[in-house]
Every structure is written in structure tokens, then in C-alpha cells.
Amino acid sequence: MTSSTPALVSGTGIGQGVAIGVVARMSDPLPPPADSPSTRTQADEAERARTSLRIVARELESRGQAAGGAARDVLEAQAMMAEDPMLSEAIDEALAAGKTAERAVFEAFASFRDQLAAMGGYLGERAADLDDVSQRVIADLGGVPAPGVPSPEHPFVLVARDLAPADTAMLDLDKVLGLVTSDGGPTSHTAILAREKSIVAVVGATDATGLADGTVVILDAASGTVIANPTDQQKADAERRIAERQAAAVAPVTPGALADGTAIPLLANLGSSAGAQAAADAGAEGVGLFRTEFLFLDAGGTAPTIEQQREHYLRLLQAFPGKKVVVRVLDAGADKPLQFLNDAHEENPALGLRGLRALRASEDILREQLTALAQADAATQAELWVMAPMVSTVEETGYFVGLARECGIRTAGVMVEVPSAALLADRVLGRADFASIGTNDLTQYTLAADRMLGSVAALQDPWHPAVLRLVGEVGAAGAAVGKPVGICGEAAADPLLAVVLVGLGATSLSMSTPALTDVRASLLNYTIDEARQLAEIALAADGAAESRAAVAAAALSMKEA
Numbered sequence: 001m002t003s004s005t006p007a008l009v010s011g012t013g014i015g016q017g018v019a020i021g022v023v024a025r026m027s028d029p030l031p032p033p034a035d036s037p038s039t040r041t042q043a044d045e046a047e048r049a050r051t052s053l054r055i056v057a058r059e060l061e062s063r064g065q066a067a068g069g070a071a072r073d074v075l076e077a078q079a080m081m082a083e084d085p086m087l088s089e090a091i092d093e094a095l096a097a098g099k100t101a102e103r104a105v106f107e108a109f110a111s112f113r114d115q116l117a118a119m120g121g122y123l124g125e126r127a128a129d130l131d132d133v134s135q136r137v138i139a140d141l142g143g144v145p146a147p148g149v150p151s152p153e154h155p156f157v158l159v160a161r162d163l164a165p166a167d168t169a170m171l172d173l174d175k176v177l178g179l180v181t182s183d184g185g186p187t188s189h190t191a192i193l194a195r196e197k198s199i200v201a202v203v204g205a206t207d208a209t210g211l212a213d214g215t216v217v218i219l220d221a222a223s224g225t226v227i228a229n230p231t232d233q234q235k236a237d238a239e240r241r242i243a244e245r246q247a248a249a250v251a252p253v254t255p256g257a258l259a260d261g262t263a264i265p266l267l268a269n270l271g272s273s274a275g276a277q278a279a280a281d282a283g284a285e286g287v288g289l290f291r292t293e294f295l296f297l298d299a300g301g302t303a304p305t306i307e308q309q310r311e312h313y314l315r316l317l318q319a320f321p322g323k324k325v326v327v328r329v330l331d332a333g334a335d336k337p338l339q340f341l342n343d344a345h346e347e348n349p350a351l352g353l354r355g356l357r358a359l360r361a362s363e364d365i366l367r368e369q370l371t372a373l374a375q376a377d378a379a380t381q382a383e384l385w386v387m388a389p390m391v392s393t394v395e396e397t398g399y400f401v402g403l404a405r406e407c408g409i410r411t412a413g414v415m416v417e418v419p420s421a422a423l424l425a426d427r428v429l430g431r432a433d434f435a436s437i438g439t440n441d442l443t444q445y446t447l448a449a450d451r452m453l454g455s456v457a458a459l460q461d462p463w464h465p466a467v468l469r470l471v472g473e474v475g476a477a478g479a480a481v482g483k484p485v486g487i488c489g490e491a492a493a494d495p496l497l498a499v500v501l502v503g504l505g506a507t508s509l510s511m512s513t514p515a516l517t518d519v520r521a522s523l524l525n526y527t528i529d530e531a532r533q534l535a536e537i538a539l540a541a542d543g544a545a546e547s548r549a550a551v552a553a554a555a556l557s558m559k560e561a
């Protein structure tokens with residue numbers, strides 16, 4: 001690497017932040033202990049292993065106590081791993097074969113970590129936790145310090161293979177400007193920590209192993225890239241973006257709007273009335289998606305009563321007097337299984353009896369929910385809209401809107417999450433009062449990529465022009481009949497994609513509360529004509545990556561012009 005040819009490392013960005021700083025690497029893992037026969041007795045080796053496992057377990061527990069919160073739970077889980085009876089058995093077996101305590105610990109943990117890694121997803125990412133415990137025990141056996149987080153005097157960008165919970169608990173957040181990991185995905189501890197603490201992070205950046213200590217890097221979470229040895233121009237751009245974000249964070253909270261004043265209300269996605277006040281404080285102009293699954297999950301094995309539901313909806317609506325609150329009726333099935341609505345085994349639950357289909361099969365539950373909502377609406381000042389999930393036909397739209405009105409709901413709409421509903425959006429909107437596009441499911445169904453499956457995660461990208469073309473269909477239909485088209489999937493939380501979605505006809509955007517500030521700031525940079533131009537550029541691309549890159553380049557030149 002030379003300063004004239006900056007190297008680019010790519011991974012998955014967490015959030016939208018930008019950071020610039022000097023790399024401090026986490027020390028490399030200890031080498032595997034030699035597989036030579038032990039010169040001690042088996043009983044001695046067993047005692048050594050037990051002592052070190054115990055020391056490490058107690059140390060992890062005390063770090064957990066010191067860290068508190070979510071870190072404590074994770075560190076306690078790790079301490080339990082160190083004293084897991086199955087692992088002890090595996091260690092004893094290796095010792096019986098004449099191995100050293102170091103080697104026995106190494107082999108036993110390695111075989112368990114491989115089993116976890118093979119499971120993939122969340123459990124797969126816990127494999128790093130086992131590695132960390134193994135390293136600590138082997139270090140203790142050898143009387144050497146465990147590999148861990150560096151602590152230079154100056155602020156730094158931490159580059160690591162992955163961060164174990166014990167490491168994240170030790171991080172001095174005043175000094176860490178950003179995090180880069182070569183392993184780990186969006187559900188790794190590093191990603192979770194970064195989200196929780198708003199730290200700029202790029203995870204799963206395989207080539208990050210080549211970033212040497214002391215290298216100056218720019219982390220760009222929005223594009224998931226790390227530039228090593230940036231040019232002066234790149235540094236100046238990064239510093240400008242950091243300053244813009246700092247300014248946006250303290251800017252007055254204004255209603256969502258484009259540069260030309262076109263209003264684009266910014267709403268919050270909520271899963272419980274508990275988050276309502278925080279959303280209102282962050283400037284949410286209402287709620288664009290209230291997911292009711294948690295309310296039903298919390299009620300145990302049955303549906304909550306009309307009274308229980310009414311109380312919860314009342315608390316929600318009371319937080320938004322005079323504002324719009326869009327509640328989605330229960331979306332059970334697939335990624336949100338609820339036994340009492342559908343306990344049949346399905347080979348492809350995402351294509352099965354879920355969402356409105358499941359409710360229709362148990363219509364009394366749907367009627368009760370609509371009734372509770374209508375009662376809460378009558379007792380409060382919010383403007384309640386109610387929508388159905390997973391609607392795939394015009395007939396289903398008519399069914400839901402008809403039933404909602406019968407139960408006293410004044411404004412009834414549907415989510416557009418299935419390509420068939422997007423393609424017939426003109427007719428769907430002929431019957432519904434509004435549409436709200438769920439880009440998470442719309443992407444899953446358009447690309448035929450299960451949103452629960454890590455192996456096809458790369459296809460789950462709402463920047464894909466096929467998804468955007470469908471969004472455009474719904475936007476055009478909404479404009480033609482004069483009905484609102486919101487977006488409530490994760491796509492609305494991506495500040496640049498949000499502009500494209502507006503260019504495709506979205507009239508409001510709903511997102512998790514922390515995303516509101518970035519999206520608000522981004523919309524203010526573009527007029528409606530520019531948003532439409534960016535949408536055309538996205539639609540003209542061949543794939544998601546090309547669409548994202550072409551729009552980013554065009555947006556940059558628009559801002560420079």
C-alpha cells in the first residue's frame with residue numbers, strides 16, 4: 001500500500017456514520033498448542049485444565065459484573081461455556097489420549113466451535129465466543145496475557161478479526177473512533193455493540209487483515225468500505241461528511257421535507273407503545289408501522305382480549321394526538337410464528353398461511369383486533385389508520401377493507417409486500433384507502449431469497465432495480481388515484497435510498513427511531529426533480545450494487561453542482 005494508491009476494503013457497514021483515524025490492531029490469536037505427548041501425568045494435566053478453566057470463568061464473570069447491562073449476560077454465558085460439562089468431558093477424553101492440557105482444551109473447544117459455526121446465523125456467530133474462551137484458557141495455562149484490545153494513548157480505529165464480548169466490555173469508547181472486523185456479520189457482537197452505542201463500524205471485511213497498525217483509514221458505514229491511506233481529497237470529503245452528521249445531530253427537529261419544500265412526513269416504526277415517547281421526542285410525525293405481533297407474543301399461548309388490546313392501543317394513540325398512527329393487524333407466520341394462528345408444519349412458511357391469510361382463517365381474532373382498535377380510536381385524538389400484512393390479491397384487499405369498515409375503522413389500507421399486489425397496485429388502491437410498502441418482504445419475494453437465510457442474504461437488497469420497479473408501480477398508482485403510498489421496510493432508513501423511494505412516488509417514510517435524523521438531513525439535499533432523476537438512475541441499473549453505486553455517484557455530483 002502506498003499513499004498514492006489507496007486500498008479499498010469492503011464489508012457490511014453498520015449505520016450511516018463516517019470516521020477517520022489511525023488503525024490499532026487487536027493482537028493475533030495464540031498459535032495452536034503443539035500436539036506432542038504430555039510429560040506430566042494425566043491427573044496433573046486434568047488439574048491444570050480445571051484450574052485455568054475456573055480462573056477464566058471467574059474472570060469473565062467479574063468483567064460481566066463490571067460491565068453490567070447486556071454485556072453482563074453475554075459474559076456470564078461465556079463463563080458458563082468455560083465450565084460446560086460436555087466440554088469438560090471432551091477435554092478429559094483428549095487428556096486420556098495423552099495430550100497436554102493446552103492441546104486438550106484447544107481441540108475440545110475447536111470441535112464445539114465447528115459444530116456451532118456449521119449451524120450458521122446467530123448461533124454460528126457465537127462460535128467466536130467459544131474461540132475467545134479457548135484462547136483465554138490456553139493463555140492462562142501458558143502464563144501469558146490473553147490476546148485482547150490494544151490501548152494506545154491516542155484515539156484509534158480498532159481492527160480485529162472479530163470482537164468477543166469480553167473485548168467489547170473492555171473497550172474505552174472515548175478512544176475508539178470506529179471498528180473494522182474481518183469476520184462476523186450484521187448480528188455479531190461487534191455489530192450489536194456498534195448499533196447500541198452508535199459507533200461507526202464495518203464488519204465482515206475479509207481483507208481487513210491486511211490493514212497494518214498505524215495506517216490512516218476512512219470508515220464509511222453507509223457504503224461498507226474502508227479506505228486505507230486516503231488522499232487529501234478523500235480526507236476532506238470524509239471530514240465534511242463527519243461535520244454534516246454532527247450538525248444534523250444537533251439541528252432543530254423539523255418536519256420531513258425535500259430541498260424544494262415538498263413535505264415527506266417521517267414516521268416511526270414501533271413494536272410496543274413503550275417506544276412511543278422516544279419516537280415523538282426524536283421528531284417522528286406519527287407512526288408509520290405499529291407491529292402488533294409483540295402484543296400477541298407477550299400474551300402467551302392465546303390472543304390478548306379486546307380489553308387488553310384496547311388498553312395497549314390507547315397508550316400508543318395517546319402519545320400522538322392529532323397525528324397519524326398506522327397500526328398493522330397481526331402478521332403471524334414465517335419469521336413471526338404464532339402457534340394459535342397456524343400450528344401446521346409448512347415446508348415454505350414464507351409462502352404459507354401467514355399475515356392476512358392466517359387471520360382470515362381465524363376471522364374472530366381479526367374482528368376482535370379491529371374492534372379493539374376502533375374503540376381506542378374513538379377514545380383518543382390520534383388519526384388511526386389500520387392495514388393488513390401480506391396481501392397478495394385485489395380480492396383480499398376488498399375483504400380486509402370491508403371487514404375493517406364493518407368493525408368501525410375509518411381508514412383501512414394494505415401493505416404491499418408481495419409482487420402481485422405491487423403489479424396490480426392500481427386495482428388494489430381502487431379498494432384500499434392507502435398502501436404501505438414493506439420492502440423487507442417485497443425484496444424477499446421479488447428476489448426469491450428467504451430473509452431468514454444467511455446464505456442468500458446478499459440477494460436481500462432493496463436497492464435491486466427489480467424491487468424499485470415494483471415500488472415505482474405502486475407510487476404511480478397512488479399518484480394516479482390520489483392515495484398515499486408509504487414505505488415502512490428497512491429501505492426507508494437508508495438516507496440515500498429514501499430519496500430514491502420518494503422519487504418513485506413514496507409520500508411518507510417510516511423507520512426505526514434512530515434513523516430519523518439521517519433521513520431528515522438527506523431529504524433536505526434534493527428537490528423532487530432530483531429525487532426523480534436519482535430514481536431513474538437506480539431503475540436503469542442491472543443489479544443492486546450497480547444501482548447503489550450509480551445513485552451515490554450522481555447524488556455526489558448533484559451536491560457539488
Ligand SMILES: C=C(OP(=O)(O)O)C(=O)O
Pocket residue numbers: 289291331417437438439440441442488489490
Ligand atoms: C415492514 C415490513 O414488515 P416486517 O418486517 O414486519 O415483515 C416489511 O416486510 O418490510
Ligand SMILES: [Mg+2]
Pocket residue numbers: 389417438440441
Ligand atoms: Mg413484512
